[in-house]
Amino acid sequence: MTLHHPDGIAGPRLLRLGFMPLIDCAPLVAAARLQLDRKHGLQLQLHRQASWAAVRDKLLTGELDAAHALSGLVHGVQWGIGGVQADLSILLTLNRNGQGIVLSHPLAQALSAGQSLLEAFADLRRSPVLAQTFPTGTHAMWLYYWLAAQGVSPLRAIRSVVMPPPQMADALARGELDGYCAGEPWAQQAETLQVGRRVVTSGEIWPDHPEKVLACRRDFAALEPETAVALTATLLEACRWLDEPGNRSQAAAWLAEPDIIGLPVAQIAACLSASDAFGRHRLSFHEGGAVNFxxxxxxxxxxxxxxxxxxxxxxxxxxxxxxxxxxxHGTARYREAAASVLVQVPAAEIRRSVLCDGIVWDGHAPQAYADAFAIRAH
Structure with missing residues (x-):
């Protein structure tokens, strides 16, 4: 496949893609290692980032062409919440599930002994300090939703701090945190270091929730529509490969490398294959295209x-x-990319879910849905 290059240079279109050292950057890594990019006229150059703020900033300045990003980060930037406003596009959803909430051993043991979260926090005799990875990101949203479902106001009853995921387990060990929400393998890392315990997976909060996306600037997608479609198709093929039996062991080896995540292969592999205690909510990348729409x-x-x-x-x-x-969300662009690699798309652009508090979300009347929660800002 030959793409038009804005600079007129022949050969594959070089794209700089940012990622965070998390299990769910796997589609980007697989696309590059399997050279799926080349068949679509692309050359992917992966750049590890230190924080989600760095991902955002480099995406907006053009230092990155696209990035592995938190779904909520994209919408937060789009609305200018807590920072600069910019027009972004989501090319596809990269995965569902695969995150976790960790608490210190005393808090986790209190829950296991039958105490409510409110009671466990009260025993601290101070406001608990809980970390998430970006103010409007998915980890903040899972943490806040879960806390509120337990009767704890995330705006008044805790102190919420932002921290890059690789730093969280060590901060918990030092007593700087009482818990955190992060993507794997950094939730599991607390158990590996024996400094805390995962008390709930994100898939238990919202079964099959959207998690990371591939994001780009709106002007990039508009000025290079063929490139945007080719990039979407490339990552769709990588996601499909990751969900095929037997391929995740190879993915684990790639992710374990020092320039990607840099943790033991066995630890990475455990996260790739893990599900919750009920055998559900496994980290998924494709599921016949259901994940990616x-x-x-x-x-x-x-x-x-x-x-x-x-x-x-x-x-x-x-x-x-x-x-x-x-x-x-640009669903027309996604449909074009999906058709090019024979990935099915759903008939409807909304879906129905039931979250951990039993409340149904079906995409209709979102403002009334927001205003009906007992625990909210006002």
Whole structure:
């Protein structure tokens, strides 16, 4: 496949892709190692980042062409929450599930002994300090949702701090944190170091939730539509490969390398194959394309939580929400890429889910959904 190059240079289109050292960067790594990029006229150059803020900043300045990103980060930037506003696009969803909430041993043991989370926190006689990875990111949203479902206000009852995931287990060991929410293998790392315990997986909070996406600037997708489609198709093939039996052991070896994650292969492999105590909610990358479609309802859920926590004002109407999410998610571009690699797409652009508190989310009336929660900003 030959792509038009904006600089007129012949050969594969070089793209700089950012990633964080997490298990769910696997599609980017697999795409490069399997040279799936070359068949689509691309050359992927992967760049490990130190934090999600660095991913955001380099994406916006053009230092990165696209990036492995938190779903909520994209929507937060799109609405200018807590920082600069910029127009972004989601090319595809890279994975579902695969994150966890960790608590210190005393707190985890209190829960195991039958105490409520409120009671366990009260025993600390101070505000618990819990870390997440980015203010509007998925880890903050899973942590806040789970806390609220336990009757704990994340805005008033805890102190929430932002920290890169590789630093969290060590901070827990030093007593600087009482817990955290992070992607694997950094939730598992607390158990490996014996400094804390995973008390809930993200898939138990929202079964088959959207997690990381491949994001780019809107102008990149608009100015180079063929490149955006080719990049989407490349990552779709990588996600499909990762869900095929037997391939995750090879992926684990790649991810364990020092320039990707840099932890033992066995630890990486355990995260790739892990499921919760009930055998559900396994980290998934494809599932016949069901994982990868950028459902509009997924984007609207993040906006509902932004409103719930007081970050999205009531000045913007529900029609504004729907229009903005449709522009970010670019489902027409995704459908074109999926067709090129024979990946099925769902008939509907919204889906129905039941979260851990039993409340149904189906993508309809997102503002009323947000305002109905007993624990919220106001």
């Amino acid at each position: 950028p459902y509009l309802s997924d984007g609207l859920w993040f906006l509902s939580q932004f409103r719930r926590w007081g970050w999205l004002t009531q000045e913007r109407t529900e029609s504004d929400w729907v229009r903005q999410v449709a522009e970010v």
